[in-house]
Amino acid sequence: MSERHPANDRRLEPTGAASPTWWIVFSRELHDLWIGGKALYLILIYAVLLGIYSYLFASNSELNLLPLKQMVLEIVKAAIAVGLFICLIIGADSFSGERERATLEGLLLTPTSRRQIALGKFLAAVSPWPVAVAIAVPYWIVLSKGDAALVPALLWGPVLGSLLAPAFAGVGMLVSVWCNSNKTSMLVSLVVYLLLIFPAEFSGLATVPLGSQMAARSDVLQWVNPIAASGRFLHDTLMGNSTLHQLWLWVTTPVLFPVVVLGVLFAFAGPKLRLEAGTGRLGRTAT
């Protein structure tokens, strides 16, 4: 029984110049996202939102209601926030969506490792981010009217977004690994997003000077939240002309957040991807 069947050996050997499987999955996902239209629709909405935002800020600026630097800061933050949302939503659809469409089983039945499947899908989920940046940059340039805030905006906006976009795509995918229903996956991801984005937005409204203890607590809360920490870093760079050396603490969270999320995704959740949600034995039923 343990002898090989020589006649059947031809079945087993990979032939030709085969591509790495993560690349095959990535190419397929990319095709589905961009040709299928989902990413295109999201990017279209993103462009429209950015246009409306820019128009409103430009109007305020014309009326001298908003300083130019502040306007640039807000439009950079908005571009990042919406870009992250797109990556999160696409990540959240990655596995639970396939489960719902009954296409995941076919993929899991191939000899492709779960980690490679996760990697291919992850890269596709991050793919809207560069497009989002490409759309946003002209807005930043036009709205800044040559202000000095443009240079740090052009540098740090894409850098921070490029750190956070993979993390948010990863968060969406992690939720997706544990959800059988796509609706649940989307809702949970949305809640996570709102939990991070609201405190980040509200922290900017604290114009009343806080006591030193309160200020310290507020700083800790901002530091823990990757979006708030990024916002604070951008604020101080664009508005206060502070240097990276002075503000390095605010970059640690945007750097650590993707490391942790992607570590969990690729070291733990991805390899244990199952046909039915969850990574353990619980909750799996079949007859």
Added chain:
Amino acid sequence: MQHAKADVQPMTQGADAPAPGSRTAVLVAEGLQKSYGPRQALRGLSFTLGAGRLLGFLGPNGAGKTTSIRILTTIMEPDAGQFTVDGISHKYPEEIRRRIGVLPETFGLPKQMTGIEYLTYFGQLYGRSARQAKQLGLELLDEVGLKQRGRSLVSTYSHGMRQRVGIARALINDPMVVFLDEPTLGLDPRGQQELLGLVKQIAQERSAGVILCSHLLTEVESVCDDVVILNSGEIVATGSVRDVIGRTERNVIRIRVPVPSLAESQRALGTIPAVRKVAAANGSTGWLRVELSEVLSDDHQISNAILETLIRARIPILSFEPEGGRLQDVFLNLTAQAIK
């Protein structure tokens, strides 16, 4: 690969040894168990599948068929027991997946892909280059009768065509074992016939072991060589289809005659010594249920005596069949016994 092979322990041969006519066992399962909490879904599944053999995998709803298939296709891990595909232990799921092809009961197809794109994608996932995968995809589409529709979007395919493209995908790695879960579900009679012909062809021409899960017992009886009947997670019958059918005691014959001849038929049949009781079959007009005092044997003496009696009495015989002589009867009998 060699390492994976070395880990495989020989399994017990005997009642589950490869069926006659098969060259070698391509799938050996031994003592597979699976529980969901306190409920035991599978209680020691053991069977062997030979190369080129078609095995019907039967059982009522909840019998453990899907659990078995998911374990054997490495989607799920067993709690206990082991299985091998081509001698590769289940501890090496990626190696097993290289050697199996699966058509799940429900499977989705990506809407934006054409049939050939779909097969090319899966061919690549099995290690082929894009060109080779495409070539293979075209050959498979031809084999399953979809050559003309290969460049159409799969979203435009009929149910039967989707099943066919699913089978083509299951064959993309030229597997040694093919699992087909309800492949004819929802197909019209012609579609069912054509698909079953294709399934038979896969076993014969590719020398692959095929496991066919189905609720349609007539189709299993007509195409399968072997059968495994599961009930409540246990095997209640296994062997060749003929053997399993032959194992049941048959002492009832159902005969259909024209309604005006019913009374005369009853009288005539009552004169045969081997006949214990003759009565009209419940709920079936024109049918007689003939109970015998002894079990039907292979020499057909009693059957011939009954037929002779009716012919002499000039009673037209519209239908004649021993009860329990079909897989459906065996299945109902065995699963009912197990429930009791």
